Amino acid sequence: MKSKVMELSQAVGEIPESNAHLALGGFAIARNPIAFVNEIIRQGKKELNVYQTVAGMDTDLLVGAGAVKKLAYSGGSLDRFGRLERINEAIDQGRLDIREYSGLSISLRFLAGSMGIPFIPTKSLLGTDMLRDLIRKNDDSIKIETSPFDGEKYVYLKSLQPDFAVIHAQYADEKGNVIIEGPLWDVEMAKSAKKLYVTVEKIVSTEFVKRNPEKVAIPSMYTHAVIEVPYGAFPTAVYKAYDYDKDFLANYAKTNKNAGEYKKFLEEYVFGTRNHNEFLEKAGGLARLNGIKADPVFGYKA
Amino acid sequence: MKSKVMELSQAVGEIPESNAHLALGGFAIARNPIAFVNEIIRQGKKELNVYQTVAGMDTDLLVGAGAVKKLAYSGGSLDRFGRLERINEAIDQGRLDIREYSGLSISLRFLAGSMGIPFIPTKSLLGTDMLRDLIRKNDDSIKIETSPFDGEKYVYLKSLQPDFAVIHAQYADEKGNVIIEGPLWDVEMAKSAKKLYVTVEKIVSTEFVKRNPEKVAIPSMYTHAVIEVPYGAFPTAVYKAYDYDKDFLANYAKTNKNAGEYKKFLEEYVFGTRNHNEFLEKAGGLARLNGIKADPVFGYKA
Amino acid sequence: MTVEYTTNELMAVTASRLLRDGDNVVVGLGLPQIASLLAKATHAPGLNIVYEIGVINPDAVEMGVGIADPRLWHNTEHFTSFVGTLGHVLQKGLIDVGFLGGLQVDKYGNINSTLVKTESGSRHINGSGGAADIACFARRILVIMKHDKRKLVENVDFITSVGHLRGLDTRRKEGVPQCEYIKIITNLCVFGFDEDEKVLKIESLHPGVAARDVLENTGVKVHIPDNAAKTGEPTDEEIYLLRNRIDPLKMYI
């Protein structure tokens, strides 16, 4: 049986140098594929087209690093820690080809992609300025149509099957069965991609998978590669594994307000480290990670 | 807090005497809502419009009892025990307004209903005689259209939100959170209905639900009523609770080949019993039920 | 009412009382969550609380910093996806109440949570997330916001979430599902919308608030009759629950 296990650098190496279409699975401060994103930045990928339901630190990092040409999303934040200022500034300065959706409408595009159907009709987006802007930009993902069944006006949302999707999860086996603890916001996105990369806290046996079939959020046939990266979402939270690192996030939320400060952050934490373990060491290493370990009952640092 | 718990006779009493639109959750010989169906027959409901992905003994019983006017489904069987001969005969004799789909296409109609969208486009059904027949009957659930995105031919399947859906599950709490063990073929159907009735082996506490959130297949807001009916799917199987009763099924599969034999079955087992417990007693009672108890490891009688 | 209360407490109580037992609500962090938990602890024990990230009816023991904070997910009844909450539960029409906030709200109840225009261009803030969808599909909309001339405006800079669009029946004409009502709860008053024209109107002034306070802080012309209703005051029980059970660390009240 062919194992889908890869090394992180090898996995990121499969992404073209330029112009890849990439969906990311983070949501504000939870399960952001930080290790993967940092490696994308280290390997100098450029002109990325990024798709995401609700963005977090992952995409802010990528945009800040100048790696993103086009972003389709429904907004995002660092929750109460702050805003995605690298994204906001890039939009304000017109440096990013921005396509804004509502959370549901971009999720439905992923859903259609995951089902292999050409589009999904919805009332979502009608009347909004997101819709007006998409139309103004001649975005090809949107058509305003009248349903042949009820004669009502709908937005037909084009199916989205990004070349690559990246999520971070708690567990997967070598075959690519992915176990996610907690909410599953990113599942349709993950299943929509042509190639799904899953970074996980730990690679587990298929026996463990079979003991927990209800926790398998993504069956193996959707998965292209499984990459073991413990603490791969640090400083964002992985339910039942570790909490977000509030000091690191608060500091990042200060840093990302200013292009110069952000650049220093990038130099030190991303370009100044060769891999995720070095990134974690730079952030404080074991002492810091021990401080955010999840309580087994609560799933966060209680 | 309003409890959604009902008695079976009261629940069935909510269904109009005639012309109700009803979706059923059985699949061949697994989790058929037999208790509910028998009570529908006892209460003499007529002219039902029934919707089902893959039918089992449940719908064969209803059709045999003359309660069904129209049936939309993708076929069905009693697996190796036999065929749904009450349905087959009603079709052959032109007594049933039959609308045949593929399994996926009718499931997608339920999916659209569960999502509140007007239709779903699919390649499913293209080229088949099911499609030709539906068009010949001017069925309003089907339109052949060209997708405005890829210019390809698709079947647009109209959303289906039946007035009532009935499924049998292992557990639910009083609020209507439904726990299903094993495959979830009926979930989209259940979520599509205006009113979902769930018969369960046992009503459990919400604390139990919260200990097993991954097993909740249907969250409470979809559920209209929860009805505790132990062995409510007998003689079909309920994974982890009890096996199908192979003698009873084999006998039914003989009985349903002949209108007269079926009528005798109905008189004895359905009209001859006032409720599901009496039905179970008639079938052999505790001794019989003890004989099909599921093994805790295998989920069937090992 | 015998104890003093803060404006945030009053806002939470006011929102809480608009929730009915059995309602399904979509909430975000902060006052909406506080209001929902208060309703659940008082008159609406059967309230179902949905977080768009994919969590239904958790029992949090600690407040979080956002819906992506695992503190909010503790002891949940169901985990699902973004499509599971907004694409199924919400879009099917099962959500009775949607809570929203925003940078700006206009006289038709349209909400901007995406960007503000400045002299030099525009400044992008957060984007929609599920807000546009909640405004589209929930039956009753409760907007909770700070009362500020620059936030309650004639026309929002950007319509993230459709309210009554341009008033009258423009929302329906645009194809957006109808809602039962939109109400705005600020630190000064409660606004509703006129039955026909669908423009902002006062529903009640908070205790101690004068009509002038509202007029001076509202960027929209609004008529306040002399006999304007007063917002009901919190009960001792509500305040007790807020301070001792629901937000003991006073993160939001």
Add this chain to the structure above:
Amino acid sequence: MTVEYTTNELMAVTASRLLRDGDNVVVGLGLPQIASLLAKATHAPGLNIVYEIGVINPDAVEMGVGIADPRLWHNTEHFTSFVGTLGHVLQKGLIDVGFLGGLQVDKYGNINSTLVKTESGSRHINGSGGAADIACFARRILVIMKHDKRKLVENVDFITSVGHLRGLDTRRKEGVPQCEYIKIITNLCVFGFDEDEKVLKIESLHPGVAARDVLENTGVKVHIPDNAAKTGEPTDEEIYLLRNRIDPLKMYI
């Protein structure tokens, strides 16, 4: 090959060898399941087996009476819905091989599993279930059936599952996704379809079967060249596995 083998064993082995490691297959009960388990036990350990009812990669220890039999679900990797298997995995194009059976198959590989015409009208049998969808979306189709003049016909009475429709490129023109191939494995031979016209052609005769046996039992005119290939015989290992590990109770072999 040193041991004797049954025709069913030969058919299972023949189907098994058409499966490749890593293939995702949708199977039903009986020979398809046996063939898949044999492939998994030999050259294709990474085979993923999908049952449309919502079960992926179980490890059954007992044969069942159908896909609704819990015996088939034991020790599964994933439970999902009918939409989850056929609407997502299959419709997205992730299924490499779909196994089908049927009452009738015609010279274009169309399958009827719904009804048969009789002098007095028609007789309804089982209906499609997922068969139509599997024929629509799977990349390679393997039909396993008994060789019978009344079952291998010019035109099926009812097209439940589209094969090559009316030959040539009629399938594509009808809007049905293209498949890589359709093969029919009977108790006498293996059929494929002509590259251009898409009509039935012989691929191999089973050991000991004469051209005449096929011609006499086929309701379609089919050319069998003198040098027609022979279906490969089972190995001792395959037979051993079938009899001792995969179907020890000989329910299907």
